[in-house]
Amino acid sequence: MEAFLTGAVMPSHQNDRDLAERHRRGDPQAFSEVYERFSSMVFGLAYRMIGNREEAADVAQEVFLRIFRHLGRFRGRSSLKTWIYRITVNQCHSSLSHRRPSGEPLADEHPDGGEEIVAGELSPERQAAGHELGARLNRALAELSPKLRAAVLLRDLEGLDYREIGRILRIRPGTVRSRIARGRERLRQLLGEM
Amino acid sequence: MSEHPKFEILSGYHDGELEHAERERIENHLASCGQCRHRLDGVRGLSARLNRLATLEPPDELRGRLERRVADLEVRKDPVQRLESMLRGVPLQPSLAVIFALIIALAVIMFLFVHGVDRHRRGLPVRLEPAASSEAPEKPSATIRQLAGRTFEHTDQGWREQGLKGDRIEQMVLSASAPGRRWLARHPSLVPVSRLPGRVLLEVDGHVVELVNPAPP
Numbered sequence: 001m002e003a004f005l006t007g008a009v010m011p012s013h014q015n016d017r018d019l020a021e022r023h024r025r026g027d028p029q030a031f032s033e034v035y036e037r038f039s040s041m042v043f044g045l046a047y048r049m050i051g052n053r054e055e056a057a058d059v060a061q062e063v064f065l066r067i068f069r070h071l072g073r074f075r076g077r078s079s080l081k082t083w084i085y086r087i088t089v090n091q092c093h094s095s096l097s098h099r100r101p102s103g104e105p106l107a108d109e110h111p112d113g114g115e116e117i118v119a120g121e122l123s124p125e126r127q128a129a130g131h132e133l134g135a136r137l138n139r140a141l142a143e144l145s146p147k148l149r150a151a152v153l154l155r156d157l158e159g160l161d162y163r164e165i166g167r168i169l170r171i172r173p174g175t176v177r178s179r180i181a182r183g184r185e186r187l188r189q190l191l192g193e194m
Numbered sequence: 195m196s197e198h199p200k201f202e203i204l205s206g207y208h209d210g211e212l213e214h215a216e217r218e219r220i221e222n223h224l225a226s227c228g229q230c231r232h233r234l235d236g237v238r239g240l241s242a243r244l245n246r247l248a249t250l251e252p253p254d255e256l257r258g259r260l261e262r263r264v265a266d267l268e269v270r271k272d273p274v275q276r277l278e279s280m281l282r283g284v285p286l287q288p289s290l291a292v293i294f295a296l297i298i299a300l301a302v303i304m305f306l307f308v309h310g311v312d313r314h315r316r317g318l319p320v321r322l323e324p325a326a327s328s329e330a331p332e333k334p335s336a337t338i339r340q341l342a343g344r345t346f347e348h349t350d351q352g353w354r355e356q357g358l359k360g361d362r363i364e365q366m367v368l369s370a371s372a373p374g375r376r377w378l379a380r381h382p383s384l385v386p387v388s389r390l391p392g393r394v395l396l397e398v399d400g401h402v403v404e405l406v407n408p409a410p411p
Contacts (some may be wrong), residue, residue: 035260043252044253059257064260068267137243155209156244162211177211184240191240 006042007183030109031068038081039064041158042088048153049092051142063091078167085158088152096146139188148183155180198230208237279289 022030042063047056066087074083141149147169154165155176162173162180169176199207199220206212207220224231338347 003396018298031221031264035257039252040249043256044250047250053253055252057259060252060256061263064370065263065267068264084281086319109325133243134247137247156241157247162209173211177206177209178202180209181205184205184237188236188240 001144017076018075019080020071020076023068032070034067034071034080034084035064038084041081042084045088045153045158046092046139048141048157049089049149050095051138055095059088059091059095059112062095063088066091082164082167085154085160086170089154089168092150093146135184136191137187140187143190144183144186148179148186150177151179152183152187156184198227201233204230204234205237208234208241 010084019030019033023034039060043056043060046059046063047053050056050059062083067084078086119193140155144152150169153163154160154168154177162176165176165180166173170180203212203216203220207217212220224234338345
C-alpha cells in the first residue's frame with residue numbers, strides 16, 4: 001500500500017461521490033483527502049463521546065478503517081459528512097458498550113480535552129478559569145447517557161440541525177428535539193445552573 | 195400563552211426548530227415572562243459553552259497507525275478482492291484488462307464449442323466449424339468407405355450411408371434441418387466438423403475422417 005496519507009490537502013468542496021468513485025478505482029489520494037477533511041471532526045467527536053484521548057484515537061482509527069473498506073460503496077444518498085458522523089457515533093456506542101460494564105467514569109480530564117476556547121489574550125487566571133469550566137463541562141457530559149450525549153454534541157458542538165441529527169442517529173426529528181432538551185436540562189443540573 | 199412552555203420547547207426555540215405558529219406563541223410569551231427569558235438565556239449560555247469547546251486534533255501517530263492497518267488490510271484481502279484491486283490499479287489497468295478480456299473470450303469460445311457439440315448430440319442445430327487440414331489425416335479417394343461399422347458410398351448425389359434412403363449426408367449434416375437433426379440423433383458417433391461444400395468431415399470414434407468426392411473420371 002502506498003503512503004496514502006501523506007498527500008497534500010485537496011479542496012474541501014470535492015464532490016463526495018467523486019471521492020468515493022476515485023477510492024473505488026484505487027486512487028490512494030482519495031482516502032487521504034477524506035482523512036484530511038474529517039480526522040479532526042471524527043477524533044473530536046469521539047473524544048467528547050468517550051472522554052479518553054487514547055480510546056478516542058482507537059475509535060477514530062476504527063472509523064477510518066471502516067471508511068476505507070466501505071467508501072467505494074458510498075452512493076451519496078446522504079452527504080459524506082453525515083455518513084462519517086454516523087459511523088463515528090456507532091463506533092463510539094460500540095466502544096462504550098464494551099468498555100463500561102461497571103460505570104467507570106468517562107472523562108480523563110486531559111488538559112487538551114478540558115480547555116474551553118476563549119477569544120483574545122487572556123490573563124493566566126482567566127485561562128485557568130477557562131480550563132476549569134471546560135473540565136467541568138466534560139465531566140458533566142460524561143454523566144449523560146450516550147444517547148443524550150450524542151444528540152447534544154451533534155447539535156451544540158457540531159452545529160447540525162435536527163433533521164441531519166435524525167439521519168445520523170436514525171431517529172425522528174421529534175425524538176432529536178426531546179433528547180437534546182433532556183441532555184441540556186441534565187447538563188444544567190449537573191453544572192448547578194438550575 | 196399563559197402557561198410557561200416546557201424546557202423542550204424553549205430548547206427547540208433556541209435551535210430555530212419550531213414551526214412558525216409555535217415560534218410566535220413562544221415569542222409572545224417571552225415578551226412578557228422574565229422567568230422564561232432567564233431559562234432561555236441558560237440554554238443559550240450552555241449551548242455557547244459547548245460550542246466553544248476546543249477543536250481537537252488527532253494524535254500525530256494516528257496517521258501512521260492507520261497506514262499500517264490499511265496496508266495490512268490490503269495484504270489480507272481475499273483473492274477476488276486482490277484481483278479486483280489489481281485491476282483497478284492505475285498503472286496496471288490497461289494490460290490486465292486486456293488479459294482479463296482475452297481469458298473471458300477464450301472461456302466463452304470453449305463453452306460455445308463444448309455446448310455446440312452437446313447440442314448436436316442432442317439433435318439440436320449446431321454451428322459447424324471448418325476443420326483444419328491437419329485434422330483430416332485420411333483422405334481416401336474411394337467411393338465406398340467403412341466407418342464405425344457403417345458403410346458409406348458416393349453416389350451421383352454425393353455421399354450417403356448404404357441402406358439408408360433420403361438426403362445426402364452433406365445436406366443432412368450441414369443444413370441443420372429437421373431431417374438432418376433426426377439423422378444426427380440416430381448417429382451419435384458421427385460428429386460433423388465441416389461445412390465446406392463438397393466435403394464431409396466426420397469425427398468417428400475420436401478420429402476425424404473426410405469423405406471426399408472421387409476424382410472425376
